[in-house]
Amino acid sequence: MPRAEFERIFGPQLSWTPTEARDVLAGLGGQDGQDGQGHVDGLGVPWWVAGGWAVEAFTGVVREHEDIDLSVFRRDLPAVRRHLESDWHLWAASEQGLVHLAPGREMPEHAEQVWVREHALAPWRGELVLNPDVDGRWQFKRDASVVLPLDEATWEHDGIRYLRPELVLAHKVSNTRPKDDADLRAALPLLDAAQRSWLSGFVTRHAPAHPWRQLL
Template identity: 40%
Template sequence: MTRIDTPWGPWEAAPLEEVVALMRGLAAPWWVAGGHALELTAGRAYREHADVDIALLRRDHLAARRLLTGWDVHAAIVPGTLRPWPVDEVLPGSAHDIWVREHPDGPWRFQLMLDESAEEEWIYRRDPRVRRPLTDLTIKRNGFRHVVPEVQLLYKSKIRRPKDEIDFETVLPLLDDGQRHWLAASLRTEHTTHPWLAHLPHTP
């Protein structure tokens, strides 16, 4: 894993298998997200990763925090800031990005990402018009779940960093027609226009 310096201390991501082993202690649903999820879709490693993202539903965030008792856990309540997240504190709706490390003097090891939901429906936090059943949000492989590629690409569409472009180019050929149409419709809902749409089917 690559070591990266940030204003809040260095990142040295834990191996994915170690984070998965830790998260198995959480009774609530969770899934691997980010670039690792897309590599799991591809079935091969194709780029380096600076972090490990684990997603879960906001309604389960207190259970996740209790699992991490003894860890140093910080939440981004306001974008661009971090502050400690005590056990049993209910986070405000503005918080969706959580950084985790073993102790305050160590590097950050992985992130928790909070997803929105209503009953049994996943809600895209950047545009609540984009929704889908929770049962269609993840794929189970190797004994754990990861987010489906079309949803992960939607999250990556906002900034379009070089690594996001690599992910899109690598994973797009692996999407079936239904996945491509869903991604196209979701991109048009959120962005109206987007460069990736040139490679996706037209969806009225």
């Protein structure tokens, strides 16, 4: 959805940068006091940045970002809510619309995102994408057969976990926009042989007619 249309329907948007998100989510998983497993103070709730910001961190190629995709395991949502609810309003987002996640209200099963803002008159600051897991391992929502230890699905830079670039790009195959093409062009020269081979295989299996297949 174009940004102007989004803001006309849902209100203004002023997304966090990864560094700002790290400061807000300190205590979930990240930099200060981490225990070596991406957790902070033993809380045991990792989070990571996906989407275009993750590609930018990998490539160093700067582009405009309309939003930020922050991911957590769906099973960890109760801990995330406890951490954020005192300072932020949380909304469950799905194709059926928005539902205010007041303290104590159950997360709708069909919703896969949580939108965050400070109050009703404030801009939206971030999206938390709820990721499935298999016994604590990262599972790809678009291909449930892809299951990886979180340390293999992500990498770290400046105390922030990012989804690996080939996995970010694989998410973009089903709905490729000009900014996604730009992300591929920026990342492709930097992917190693294994990353490029994995992404090529994914495109071949899931979208054999996709124009990226020839590029890979």
